[in-house]
Every structure is written in structure tokens, then in C-alpha cells.
Amino acid sequence: MATWTEPERIELARLSTPIQRLERTSDALGVEVWVKRDDLTGAELSGNKVRKLEYLFADARAQGADTVITCGGQQSNHCRATAMAAARLGMSSHLLLRTSDPQSPPVTEGNILLDKLAGASIQWISHAQYQRRSQLMSEAADELRKAGRTPYVIPEGGSNAVGAWGYVRCAEELDVQLAELGDEPTTVVYACGSGGTGAGLVLGAAMLGWANRGIRVAGINVCDDRDYFVRVIGDICRDVSQRYAGNLGDAAGAAKAITDESIDIVDGFVGLGYAKSRPEELAVQVELCRREGLVVDPVYTGKAFYGLTRTLATDPGRLTKRIVFLHTGGIYGVFPAADQLAEHLR
Numbered sequence: 001m002a003t004w005t006e007p008e009r010i011e012l013a014r015l016s017t018p019i020q021r022l023e024r025t026s027d028a029l030g031v032e033v034w035v036k037r038d039d040l041t042g043a044e045l046s047g048n049k050v051r052k053l054e055y056l057f058a059d060a061r062a063q064g065a066d067t068v069i070t071c072g073g074q075q076s077n078h079c080r081a082t083a084m085a086a087a088r089l090g091m092s093s094h095l096l097l098r099t100s101d102p103q104s105p106p107v108t109e110g111n112i113l114l115d116k117l118a119g120a121s122i123q124w125i126s127h128a129q130y131q132r133r134s135q136l137m138s139e140a141a142d143e144l145r146k147a148g149r150t151p152y153v154i155p156e157g158g159s160n161a162v163g164a165w166g167y168v169r170c171a172e173e174l175d176v177q178l179a180e181l182g183d184e185p186t187t188v189v190y191a192c193g194s195g196g197t198g199a200g201l202v203l204g205a206a207m208l209g210w211a212n213r214g215i216r217v218a219g220i221n222v223c224d225d226r227d228y229f230v231r232v233i234g235d236i237c238r239d240v241s242q243r244y245a246g247n248l249g250d251a252a253g254a255a256k257a258i259t260d261e262s263i264d265i266v267d268g269f270v271g272l273g274y275a276k277s278r279p280e281e282l283a284v285q286v287e288l289c290r291r292e293g294l295v296v297d298p299v300y301t302g303k304a305f306y307g308l309t310r311t312l313a314t315d316p317g318r319l320t321k322r323i324v325f326l327h328t329g330g331i332y333g334v335f336p337a338a339d340q341l342a343e344h345l346r
């Protein structure tokens with residue numbers, strides 16, 4: 001088996017996360033459904049972002065940073081995890097949060113409340129400004145440098161070559177867990193939002209030789225479209241191949257061999273748009289919680305889980321008889337959705 005050396009990492013997440021079988025859901029959907037509980041990577045650090053942040057904060061530390069800057073939507077799980085991780089490591093955080101009217105920011109609830117509890121400084125920006133987020137983050141970094149700080153910029157979602165290692169590690173965990181279940185054609189299904197989770201899983205799958213064992217990886221995008229994510233994920237994989245050529249060891253060939261065809265995105269479930277829910281999506285989320293005691297969020301995991309159930313119903317050959325749904329977190333996103341969920345709670 002291929003061996004490689006991962007880059008520096010700071011332990012922040014509770015790993016390895018468990019997998020569990022959803023009994024009643026499996027019966028209802030007619031396939032074996034398992035969940036990889038990456039919502040259990042921590043309480044305040046819950047979700048997928050902390051896996052990427054383990055490597056990003058190690059890189060920030062190595063560069064002598066005392067402040068991290070990042071960006072996201074107003075209820076960003078990534079920004080909340082970054083603010084919490086920074087506080088845990090004695091660093092400061094500065095968040096650029098996207099909202100419809102920066103002059104009247106949204107109420108302090110859900111992830112925003114946690115951002116503020118962690119002491120993050122928040123810069124509200126419009127959707128138009130968010131298009132220039134890289135520039136705005138480097139301007140914020142300039143300001144901080146002038147004030148004598150040493151900032152480190154983390155891209156949206158922590159999705160770059162550094163952060164992707166978090167999901168190479170997750171693939172390694174799954175490799176062991178799936179071997180214990182006994183090899184059988186399996187699809188690892190995940191919600192795709194900024195591509196870093198997908199890139200890490202696609203890399204891990206290639207490096208671990210999953211294709212030979214019948215294990216596939218399929219993302220369900222919650223924004224943009226298939227072409228966009230094939231490009232974004234492919235770019236991150238290529239970056240890893242170049243930047244970490246020295247780390248990849250005898251897995252370098254497999255990482256290099258990743259093509260567009262290696263990147264499977266199940267498109268068609270963006271619905272009304274990013275962070276906008278349709279009643280049928282919310283209904284599936286409520287049903288899942290009542291059936292299994294498992295909370296998924298409206299923005300990512302709930303939308304992807306809805307996409308999974310629809311795909312199994314309308315195009316069963318698209319996936320395999322065994323599914324591992326990667327629960328990427330997002331529980332704090334249910335609180336701001338309370339009003340929308342209310343009519344499904346009778």
C-alpha cells in the first residue's frame with residue numbers, strides 16, 4: 001500500500017469519528033445507509049471545517065501568525081470553527097461575513113453568536129463585495145500588519161491544498177472502517193460547498209486505491225454546478241500534487257493521475273439556491289431526525305441528504321447498494337431556521 005507523509009498538523013478535532021448504520025432509513029430506502037459522524041469532531045468545533053483547520057493553523061503557526069482572517073456566508077460554519085480554533089490556540093480572528101445589507105447586520109444567533117462569543121472581529125460585506133473576497137481579505141491583512149499584527153489568510157471554507165489534507169485523513173479513517181464492514185461496492189456521499197472536502201476525499205480515494213475496492217466518492221453540490229466543482233476540486237488536487245510532491249511518496253503517481261472523470265458530482269439539488277430551503281427538503285430533515293435522532297442542517301447536510309433520497313428514488317443505479325453519508329456538521333444552522341422548520345414540526 002502507498003505511504004506518504006502528511007504536512008504539520010495541530011490536533012483540534014476529536015478523531016477518528018465513528019460510523020453508524022441507520023437502520024430504519026436503510027429499510028425505508030432499500031439500501032444500506034451508514035453515516036460517518038464528522039458532526040462529532042467537537043462541540044463548538046463541530047463539522048468538517050476543523051479537519052482542514054488542523055493543517056491550516058499548523059501552517060499559520062509555522063509562519064508566525066497571531067491572527068487569522070477568513071470569510072463566508074453570514075451563518076458560516078467555517079468562520080465559526082475558525083474563530084473557535086483561534087481562541088483555543090490563543091490567536092485572534094477576523095471574519096468577513098456576507099449579508100444582504102451590511103448596514104443592518106443580521107441578528108446575533110446561531111453561528112454568529114458563537115463567532116462573537118469567541119471574540120472574533122466581524123466585518124460585514126455585501127454579496128457584491130464578496131465577489132472580491134480575496135482582495136478584501138488581503139486589504140484586511142495589510143491593515144493588521146500596519147497595527148503590528150501577523151495575519152494569516154484562510155480562503156473560503158478552508159478549501160485549498162493545505163486544508164485538503166484534513167479529508168485525506170478522513171479517507172484513511174474510512175479506509176479502516178470500510179474494511180471492517182467487508183468490501184462491498186460503496187459510495188461515500190458528501191455535501192459539496194467550497195470543494196475542499198471533496199478534494200481531500202478524491203485525493204484520499206486515489207492514494208488509497210479505492211477504485212480497486214469498489215469504493216467511490218460522490219459530492220452533492222449545494223451551490224454552483226457540476227462543472228464549477230469539477231474545476232475547483234481538480235485545481236486543489238493539482239495544487240496538492242505540486243506543492244506536496246515531496247510528501248506524497250509512492251502515492252504521488254495516483255494523485256497526479258486524478259482527472260475530471262475522477263470527480264463525481266451529483267448535480268440538481270441546489271434547489272432555490274445556497275442557504276435557501278424548499279419545504280420538501282425540510283420535511284426530509286425532520287423525518288430523518290424523528291427516525292434516527294440525527295440532526296442535519298438546512299444549508300448543507302440536509303440538502304445533500306434530500307438529494308441522496310431523491311437520487312435513490314429516481315435513479316437507483318447512479319449509486320451503490322451501500323452508502324456512507326458523510327455528516328459534515330452544521331447543527332448551529334438549524335437555530336436560525338426555526339421559523340421555517342416550525343410548520344414541519346406538527
Ligand SMILES: *Cc1c(COP(=O)(O)O)cnc(C)c1O
Pocket residue numbers: 047048049077078157159191192193194195196197198297300301328329330
Ligand atoms: C462547509 C460545509 C460543507 C461543505 O464542505 P466544503 O469543503 O466547503 O465543500 C458541508 N457541510 C457543512 C455542514 C459545512 O459547513
